[in-house]
Amino acid sequence: MADTVKIIAKNKKARHEYFIEETYECGLVLAGTEVKSLRQGKVSLKESYADIFEGELFVYQMNITPYEHGNIYNKDPLRSRKLLMHKQQIRKLIGLKQREGYTLVPLSIYFSNGRVKLELALAKGKKLYDKRHTIAERDANRRIQKSLHHNF
Template identity: 65%
Template sequence: MAEDSIKLIANNKKAFHDYFIEEKYEAGISLAGTEVKSLRQGKCSIKEAWVSIDKGEAYICGMNISPYEKGNIFNKDPLRVRKLLLHKTEIRKLDQASQVQGYTLVPLEVYFKRGKVKVQIGLAKGKKLYDKRETTAKRDQQREAMRDYKVSLR
């Protein structure tokens, strides 16, 4: 196995559609044992999740980790608020940046890195409707150009 092997559990494609991602940070996440087992099975959703900072601590809210089938009484609430593990300086920097109008913190990916569960969070600025249309138009143009290029090679 590679030194920095990463196994993706969940990603948030909608975040890239709805926001401009300015900066990315990697954070650990505080979990119970049955939650980790459920994540190993890939049962996680971060589509509606967000990151909040309260009293110098970072938390991820709205992240859904399905209960582990064999977990019985040890299972936790699937939508509970979970603590993110970041350095104090990073938390302060993120808190100041998220106070600016139009900026928010969103989770982008959840993955295993060296056996530990990590969350990639992004400092994001909301897109307007015309920005979303522009992004879609650019993607369609690139797709069309690649299609034309493939046809010209034949």
């Protein structure tokens, strides 16, 4: 059975703001109207983050726009949502977050074989000079590619 993946949304800001150390795939606990809204692509990961509360993993500030035909079944668009991960992986994340000052940032949300999955990154925040260095590096690579393309 082929693994069908359909990306719904990406957090483009995350790679600019953080150094990504590791990524994890986790499931989400959602209501039916939220899944219908995701199928329409109505989600924003811009300000979202994940945290561990009482041994369970939750994502906060992930905005899923209410489904227009949902009526009373629609949930709060910014409510916290539980993430599904193996217990030993959560324990590892707890240790890394406490000891080394990492944060958990959602990178993308997608459908994998009909199920909603979230790509979660273990990340460290970048300083302003790190961001400038990344931008300068990207511009230099663009100029190199452009000059190579013009020479051939």
